[in-house]
Amino acid sequence: xxxxxxxxxxxxxxxxxxxxxxxxxxxxxxxxxxxxxxxxxxxxxxxxxxxxxxxxxxxxxxxxxxxxxxxxxxxxxxxxxxxxxxxxxxxxxxxxxxxxxxxxxxxxxxxxxxxxxxxxxxxxxxxxxxxxxxxxxxxxxxxxxxxxxxxxxxxxxxxxxxxxxxxxxxxxxxxxxxxxxx
Amino acid sequence: xxxxxxxxxxxxxxxxxxxxxxxxxxxxxxxxxxxxxxxxxxxxxxxxxxxxxxxxxxxxxxxxxxxxxxxxxxxxxxxxxxxxxxxxxxxxxxxxxxxxxxxxxxxxxxxx
Numbered sequence: 001x002x003x004x005x006x007x008x009x010x011x012x013x014x015x016x017x018x019x020x021x022x023x024x025x026x027x028x029x030x031x032x033x034x035x036x037x038x039x040x041x042x043x044x045x046x047x048x049x050x051x052x053x054x055x056x057x058x059x060x061x062x063x064x065x066x067x068x069x070x071x072x073x074x075x076x077x078x079x080x081x082x083x084x085x086x087x088x089x090x091x092x093x094x095x096x097x098x099x100x101x102x103x104x105x106x107x108x109x110x111x112x113x114x115x116x117x118x119x120x121x122x123x124x125x126x127x128x129x130x131x132x133x134x135x136x137x138x139x140x141x142x143x144x145x146x147x148x149x150x151x152x153x154x155x156x157x158x159x160x161x162x163x164x165x166x167x168x169x170x171x172x173x174x175x176x177x178x179x180x181x182x
Numbered sequence: 183x184x185x186x187x188x189x190x191x192x193x194x195x196x197x198x199x200x201x202x203x204x205x206x207x208x209x210x211x212x213x214x215x216x217x218x219x220x221x222x223x224x225x226x227x228x229x230x231x232x233x234x235x236x237x238x239x240x241x242x243x244x245x246x247x248x249x250x251x252x253x254x255x256x257x258x259x260x261x262x263x264x265x266x267x268x269x270x271x272x273x274x275x276x277x278x279x280x281x282x283x284x285x286x287x288x289x290x291x292x293x294x
Contacts, residue, residue, distance in 0.1 A: 002183060004183035005183045005184060005187065008183050008187050008188065009187060012187060012188075012190075012191040015191065015195070016191060016194050016195065016198070019194070019195055019198040019199075019218055020198060022198070022202065022214055022215070022218060023198050023199075023201055023202035023205065023206070023211075023215055023218070028208055028210055028211055031211055031214055032214065035214055035218075038218070038221075039221065042221055042224075045188070045191070045225060045228075046225075046228055048183065049188065049228045049229055049232045050232050051228045051231065051232070051242045051245070053242070054224075054228060054242050054245055054246060054249075057246060057249055058224075058249070061249050061252075061253055062221075062249070062252075065253060066217060066252065066253060069257065069260055070210060070214060070256070070260075072260070073213070073260040073263060073264070074210045076264055076267070077209075077210060077263060077267045077273045078267075087206065087207060087208050087211060088205050088206060088207055089205060089206070089207040089274075089275070089276045090276075091204060091205065092205045094204065095200075095201050095203075095204030095205035096201055098200055098201065098204055099197040099198060099199075099200045099201030099202075099204070100197060100201075102193075102196060102197045102200045103193050103194050103196065103197025103198070103200075104197075106192075106193035106196060106197070107189075107190050107193035107194070110186065110189035110190070110192075110193060111186050111189065111190060114185050114186055115186070116184075117184070117185035117233060118183075118184060118185065119183050119184070119185050119188075119232045119233045120235075121183060121232060123235075124232050124235050125237075125239075127231070127239055127242045131239055132239055132242055132243065132246070135238055135239035135240075135243050136243055136246070139238050139240075140243050140247075143247060147247055147250045147251070150250070150251065150254055151250060151253070151254055153254075154253075154254035154257050154258050157258055157261070158257045158258050158260075158261035159261075161258070161261035161262060161264075161265050162261045
């Protein structure tokens, strides 16, 4: 067992425990905060696996943006602040069965398929900004541009979906006009 | 380090995500479980990238694209959740049964 194994194991235990807390917490806000711990530990795992740039992207995008967005969503939908029993639906046993079955099948499959596979993290090119940037802009330029268009489309779509009632009000006004004119 | 460590952690995270998606009732908590599953896939991509010593860094770049798509997904998903909340005053996914395939005589009272 090497140092990388040890660090990855500890971070993995932290990540899995935080993941359990995310899906079992009775409080939406607590679940979002446990998500921060889970993603932070996962960023550490990426660092051990030599994906340096991706680790910082994980911290910036997931912890910095996605979790904040989740917190905004929880507050805007007036999620019950404080523990609430009906955060889970009635099919928890079935869901637990499905989750354990998925993890069990996947885990035994990959463990038996890659038994003894060893990642030589000391002789791998570090995926820092230079290496990842070169890979993106040399070999993955088209997907990169498509991703930017996708983000723009998602941005416009989100704005259109959540636009406040101005459009609704004008619709209602015209409907009322039609009703009046009848 | 052993590759199986990363793969087992990824399988665990994916199983947790499946459990969360099926068991959660609040739509925002459900989106969090979806994020867990996407991160499980990312961890696999990064682990295999390091294992193959990929000269193109394909795994890491794909993981980057997954992060981009996850950001777009969560933005649009939360927009839909907010719209549902505005229309129905609830984000409990098992209360949103209007599109369910069920007996029409029972479905009448669930329409707004």
